Amino acid sequence: MEKYHTVKDVAKLAGVAPSTVSLVMNRSNKVSAKTREKVRKAVEELNYVPNNFAVSLRQTPCESVAVLAPDIQNPYYMDIIQGIKHKCEKTGVRIQIVETRYDPKIEEAELNFLLGLRPIGYIFIGTTRDEELISTLNTEKVVFVDKIDTTGKIPYIIIDNKKSIYDATSHIINKECKGIFYITQQDGTKPMLDRLEGFKQAMEEHGLDYQNKIIESYECCLNKLEAGYNHIKSILSHTKPDAVITTSDLIALGVIRGIVDMGFRVPEDISVTGFDNIDYAKYSIPTLTTVDQPRYQMGEIAFSYVINKELKINPLNNRIVLKSDFIIRESVRV
Numbered sequence: 001m002e003k004y005h006t007v008k009d010v011a012k013l014a015g016v017a018p019s020t021v022s023l024v025m026n027r028s029n030k031v032s033a034k035t036r037e038k039v040r041k042a043v044e045e046l047n048y049v050p051n052n053f054a055v056s057l058r059q060t061p062c063e064s065v066a067v068l069a070p071d072i073q074n075p076y077y078m079d080i081i082q083g084i085k086h087k088c089e090k091t092g093v094r095i096q097i098v099e100t101r102y103d104p105k106i107e108e109a110e111l112n113f114l115l116g117l118r119p120i121g122y123i124f125i126g127t128t129r130d131e132e133l134i135s136t137l138n139t140e141k142v143v144f145v146d147k148i149d150t151t152g153k154i155p156y157i158i159i160d161n162k163k164s165i166y167d168a169t170s171h172i173i174n175k176e177c178k179g180i181f182y183i184t185q186q187d188g189t190k191p192m193l194d195r196l197e198g199f200k201q202a203m204e205e206h207g208l209d210y211q212n213k214i215i216e217s218y219e220c221c222l223n224k225l226e227a228g229y230n231h232i233k234s235i236l237s238h239t240k241p242d243a244v245i246t247t248s249d250l251i252a253l254g255v256i257r258g259i260v261d262m263g264f265r266v267p268e269d270i271s272v273t274g275f276d277n278i279d280y281a282k283y284s285i286p287t288l289t290t291v292d293q294p295r296y297q298m299g300e301i302a303f304s305y306v307i308n309k310e311l312k313i314n315p316l317n318n319r320i321v322l323k324s325d326f327i328i329r330e331s332v333r334v
Helices: 007-014 017-026 031-047 052-058 075-091 104-117 159-176 190-205 224-236 247-262 296-308
Strands: 062-071 094-099 121-125 142-145 158-159 180-185 212-219 243-246 271-273 290-292 319-322 323-329
Touching: 007 017, 007 031, 017 031, 017 290, 031 104, 031 159, 052 224, 052 290, 062 075, 062 104, 075 094, 075 121, 075 247, 075 296, 094 104, 094 158, 104 190, 142 180, 142 296, 158 159, 158 296, 159 180, 159 190, 159 243, 159 271, 159 290, 180 224, 180 247, 224 243, 243 247, 296 319
Parallel strands: 062 094, 062 121, 121 142, 142 158, 158 319, 180 212, 180 243, 243 271
Antiparallel strands: 290 323
């Protein structure tokens, strides 16, 4: 007679508590990627079948979409995910959300777990340094959001990042701001490089020096509020800029707090702009001038493309470029 294994058997083999196995079976985000992988391997080795989850793990594709994002605490990424979730709810498709924390090792472990679920598609939102991992997937099932594919094989959804920062910088310059600092995250992605080029172009066209005024910080990837706060305090310890342009609203909010703590005013002394137009931007004091990205729409389109491969997109580089807007609020002098 075939032996039927229990949760305790799986837990013993995986070296975890039975409650942890249950969390993994129920797709809880409370379990680390490493632990998930241990449980998945134990499930497969024991041929454990507790419910439809395990059956689908071994036999049939799960009607789910896998979404990978670097930081699910960031409202920017969560707004995109909300767009995906809305489409999932309307179509009855499940959503599997994992956080990569800008760490390729974490992302690899999460992808190994997701491969066991055999989702109908993968949506990568702003992830970095993962091209080799993605190349192992069926690229017909992959869509990028705020991430560019240079091979022409994977569709991606994005805004014109270079023009967005160029327009924002030009506006700031036209408000009599000359000494302008630029704070960005150091992740090497094409969107961030394009924004940097937009800043440089605007400064050069107006004959302004940007040497030693560009701060590229990996710290911005992990804690944008703290990074913005620390960087502006460092800047103000030796000079006072006319303006600070950032590549994230969270960085900008940290900058504003640092400016106030150092005894200056926004925008009377220093103008500040963000990027993304998250909800916090319109409730900060002062309200934040920023570049608006159509985040919810990005998520909806990404889902639609995963489900419907016949969706028409711009054949140029297999991309969809959405419109962005420059939202002028109180943090920039008039």
